[in-house]
Amino acid sequence: xxxxxxxxxxxxxxxxxxxxxxxxxxxxxxxxxxxxxxxxxxxxxxxxxxxxxxxxxxxxxxxxxxxxxxxxxxxxxxxxxxxxxxxxxxxxxxxxxxxxxxxxxxxxxxxxxxxxxxxxxxxxxxxxxxxxxxxxxxxxxxxxxxxxxxxxxxxxxxxxxxxxxxxxxxxxxxxxxxxxxxxxxxxxxxxxxxxxxxxxxxxxxxxxxxxxxxxxxxxxxxxxxxxxxxxxxxxxxxxxxxxxxxxxxxxxxxxxxxxxxxxxxxxxxxxxxxxxxxxxxxxxxxxxxxxxxxxxxxxxxxxxxxxxxxxxxxxxxxxxxxxxxxxxxxxxxxxxxxxxxxxxxxxxxxxxxxxxxxxxxxxxxxxxxxxxxxxxxxxxxxxxxxxxxxxxxxxxxxxxxxxxxxxxxxxxxxxxxxxxxxxxxxxxxxxxxxxxxxx
Amino acid sequence: xxxxxxxxxxxxxxxxxxxxxxxxxxxxxxxxxxxxxxxxxxxxxxxxxxxxxxxxxxxxxxxxxxxxxxxxxxxxxxxxxxxxxxxxxxxxxxxxxxxxxxxxxxxxxxxxxxxxxxxxxxxxxxxxxxxxxxxxxxxxxxxxxxxxxxxxxxxxxxxxxxxxxxxxxxxxxxxxxxxxxxxxxxxxxxxxxxxxxxxxxxxxxxxxxxxxxxxxxxxxxxxxxxxxxxxxxxxxxxxxxxxxxxxxxxxxxxxxxxxxxxxxxxxxxxxxxxxxxxxxxxxxxxxxxxxxxxxxxxxxxxxxxxxxxxxxxxxxxxxxxxxxxxxxxxxxxxxxxxxxxxxxxxxxxxxxxxxxxxxxxxxxxxxxxxxxxxxxxxxxxxxxxxxxxxxxxxxxxxxxxxxxxxxxxxxxxxxxxxxxxxxxxxxxxxxxxxxxxxxxxxxxxxxxxxxxxxxxxxxxxxxxxxxxxxxxxxxxxxxxxxxxxxxxxxxxxxxxxxxxxxxxxxxxxxxxxxx
Numbered sequence: 020x021x022x023x024x025x026x027x028x029x030x031x032x033x034x035x036x037x038x039x040x041x042x043x044x045x046x047x048x049x050x051x052x053x054x055x056x057x058x059x060x061x062x063x064x065x066x067x068x069x070x071x072x073x074x075x076x077x078x079x080x081x082x083x084x085x086x087x088x089x090x091x092x093x094x095x096x097x098x099x100x101x102x103x104x105x106x107x108x109x110x111x112x113x114x115x116x117x118x119x120x121x122x123x124x125x126x127x128x129x130x131x132x133x134x135x136x137x138x139x140x141x142x143x144x145x146x147x148x149x150x151x152x153x154x155x156x157x158x159x160x161x162x163x164x165x166x167x168x169x170x171x172x173x174x175x176x177x178x179x180x181x182x183x184x185x186x187x188x189x190x191x192x193x194x195x196x197x198x199x200x201x202x203x204x205x206x207x208x209x210x211x212x213x214x215x216x217x218x219x220x221x222x223x224x225x226x227x228x229x230x231x232x233x234x235x236x237x238x239x240x241x242x243x244x245x246x247x248x249x250x251x252x253x254x255x256x257x258x259x260x261x262x263x264x265x266x267x268x269x270x271x272x273x274x275x276x277x278x279x280x281x282x283x284x285x286x287x288x289x290x291x292x293x294x295x296x297x298x299x300x301x302x303x304x305x306x307x308x309x310x311x312x313x314x315x316x317x318x319x320x321x322x323x324x325x326x327x328x329x330x331x332x333x334x335x336x337x338x339x340x341x342x343x344x345x346x347x348x349x350x351x352x353x354x355x356x357x358x359x360x361x362x363x364x365x366x367x368x369x370x371x372x373x374x375x376x377x378x379x380x381x382x383x384x385x386x387x388x389x390x391x392x393x394x395x396x397x398x399x400x401x402x403x404x405x406x407x408x409x410x411x412x413x414x415x416x417x418x419x420x421x422x423x424x425x426x427x428x429x430x431x432x433x434x435x436x437x438x439x440x441x442x443x444x445x446x447x448x449x450x451x452x453x454x455x456x457x458x
Numbered sequence: 459x460x461x462x463x464x465x466x467x468x469x470x471x472x473x474x475x476x477x478x479x480x481x482x483x484x485x486x487x488x489x490x491x492x493x494x495x496x497x498x499x500x501x502x503x504x505x506x507x508x509x510x511x512x513x514x515x516x517x518x519x520x521x522x523x524x525x526x527x528x529x530x531x532x533x534x535x536x537x538x539x540x541x542x543x544x545x546x547x548x549x550x551x552x553x554x555x556x557x558x559x560x561x562x563x564x565x566x567x568x569x570x571x572x573x574x575x576x577x578x579x580x581x582x583x584x585x586x587x588x589x590x591x592x593x594x595x596x597x598x599x600x601x602x603x604x605x606x607x608x609x610x611x612x613x614x615x616x617x618x619x620x621x622x623x624x625x626x627x628x629x630x631x632x633x634x635x636x637x638x639x640x641x642x643x644x645x646x647x648x649x650x651x652x653x654x655x656x657x658x659x660x661x662x663x664x665x666x667x668x669x670x671x672x673x674x675x676x677x678x679x680x681x682x683x684x685x686x687x688x689x690x691x692x693x694x695x696x697x698x699x700x701x702x703x704x705x706x707x708x709x710x711x712x713x714x715x716x717x718x719x720x721x722x723x724x725x726x727x728x729x730x731x732x733x734x735x736x737x738x739x740x741x742x743x744x745x746x747x748x749x750x751x752x753x754x755x756x757x758x759x760x761x762x763x764x765x766x767x768x769x770x771x772x773x774x775x776x777x778x779x780x781x782x783x784x785x786x787x788x789x790x791x792x793x794x795x796x797x798x799x800x801x802x803x804x805x806x807x808x809x810x811x812x813x814x815x816x817x818x819x820x821x822x823x824x825x826x827x828x829x830x831x832x833x834x835x836x837x838x839x840x841x842x843x844x845x846x847x848x849x850x851x852x853x854x855x856x857x858x859x860x861x862x863x864x865x866x867x868x869x870x871x872x873x874x875x876x877x878x879x880x881x882x883x884x885x886x887x888x889x890x891x892x893x894x895x896x897x898x899x900x901x902x903x904x905x906x907x908x909x910x911x912x913x914x915x916x917x918x919x920x921x922x923x924x925x926x927x928x929x930x931x932x933x934x935x936x937x938x939x940x941x942x943x944x945x946x947x948x949x950x951x952x953x954x955x956x957x958x959x960x961x962x963x964x965x966x967x968x969x970x971x972x973x
Binding site (some may be wrong): 029034035036038052053196212214215218219225228232233260351357 | 662674675676677678679680681683684690691694751754755759760770773774813819822830833
């Protein structure tokens, strides 16, 4: 049906064109990428204890939230199903991960009926493992520290846990190619050496399968660092494509020494396409790969401006940014939300790789860090990523260990905290309250 | 290096040879990959091979397919009957093995000498023994091997395959339909007894994906690296459900009229008319469950709004960013940045606007859109000139050289319908006048001459402004077919004056592929 053509206006924060006059900030027409989730999805874990179900749940939850699909992990309790229904209806969640053994067909039947009644989709993730070494390693990593084993020594705890597993084995009915052929599921064998994928129903399930097929548990570390201090950094100007200052060059050399000192096996080095990260990598004297996706956030019309200039020329934009730094899109530029989508292939490849050093930029590093440390969209744009500091991330148990190495080369501070007053009508001094010092 | 050197902006020279072209992608393959299809006849192996090859080439991974059946046809000029494929036909077996080896030899040449990165070896490869030969070959040459097996027992699917691609094969030109089908079924039988499918246990050290029942189920074993992971993801997203993809640009915009590129302007009066016409056209097509996608730029959204149906916005569909040249006219670009303008004409695909993007960047940005288009069914994508060229190049298998010059005119909808091994294209002009924004490759091709002489000898071919198209009526006026033209279409095929058509019979087409 042809409708009258309404005038389009651009929402001030997201810079999205919408029909109608002066749409409110709250009206979201969507981020840079449609997520294609129409009905809520329940992800149901299946498998014996110590098969990595919780590891997978938490990781998957973290990933989905990072890409902008509201997801919640549910530790198992019998009223968890009710919590899930609540999460979907009241809290606008899109995906709920139901982390429990769910080892019997009967139990799974209950979940399927529950979902069918309410119109939720169900996707099963089963982890099957018969390698005793992997199972033992799992138990050592995550079970022994459980409150259940406070009073046990290691060997006794291991023995007890293995017996616990045996109890489930009796009644365990794995997902079956034939009998469960109408269900949507992925079966992961031996930590990813093999997968059986059945009836992927939609976009989000396809993304989930792709993600699961790319993660691994081989020990490794990811090093995140910004480029060395740049000439524009010194002048307090954002963006641009300038080269390293003399301090920045010192940092590049210090970084090379640091990396050598770490004696990392098969290290891959990634940079953006911008001069300052490439100059930093050059000092390492090793091959490196350039990703355009690692380029700094595009500040559009504000490129190469000082914060003071932005306040002078675009005071409302400056205030809007302080109001919602994650979703705010620079005019003719990007938002942190756009950055996250741009960085998704980088994250996917980081998952596949082992030891990697990523030399990038402030906003980019914040996005990557938020993914590894499970930071929310509200916290992400305010994460501290100072110049001349390397962050070493090592996956550990269900999370990530972070070690911070300041390489002792002086640099300007580029971190701008959220000022107290974010109102559009604020005074200039209030807007510039938190601007860091520069030349 | 197979990839052409990218024209870099005046940046610090990168001396490390691994970074020759600083391309958009990280190096996906250190050693070449050999993809080997496995499966009985009529299981979609060639369909998958061709599609995968097209996708990999689009994302800039030099890929070529090698169809052993084609080698066999070149060797045994005339196909008599299924008897050739009988397992007890010594002569036949000998020839078939020779053909496989000849194909492998060409594979080696492509991957080792010609800079190829992926070769798709398309044959039945149904015995473990044959696969062993291939694995040894790959090991000797330092290639990785990834098997793609298609298993299907659904008689309807198999019958449909036979009708769609086998009947038109050169093998069956002399048969009628029933004879051809009967012969082909017997051919399949010849393979069945010796078929050893890939096995979870016996083949657990191999890297493979088993596709069961056209994607109902997949078994994936030992994915070794990035490119295999991307291949698996791609194979798991494609489907064969009949559907059509409609591509069009936004209606004519205010900046279009002024001959300015980029920007974020709204529709002109004629653009608004187009939006209305588009709405009527879409309704008349009676499309089931149509999804509508736009970019996040005003002109595509305004166009979509006229349809009165929900639509999704993708930032990835935004027009190419012309950086410092945004909102300039071509004459202004020639004036202010003559060197850049010339560089762009030298290699329009890889040229990146200062502070902007290249077509190559666009392709990377559009990959998730393509992936989702593969998953979806009926979709209308309202986008922009450069973006539409990239999407079209993917569906019509155009090279990087051709891509930036594909004709995507305003106010024309392209309807793409996957068919057999390719894509049928119907072009529908909605009869609303618009400026022409197409700029052909200039006739003077410049090489590395002195920058000053470039601006003097360059012929600036700009599209004439406010040129009105002579559209008579909204009619389908060209059909590019990879297969055949039925009688209904025949009297309307366009055979214009002063145009030469070159026809070259190709593989699975009784009919020619029109250039």
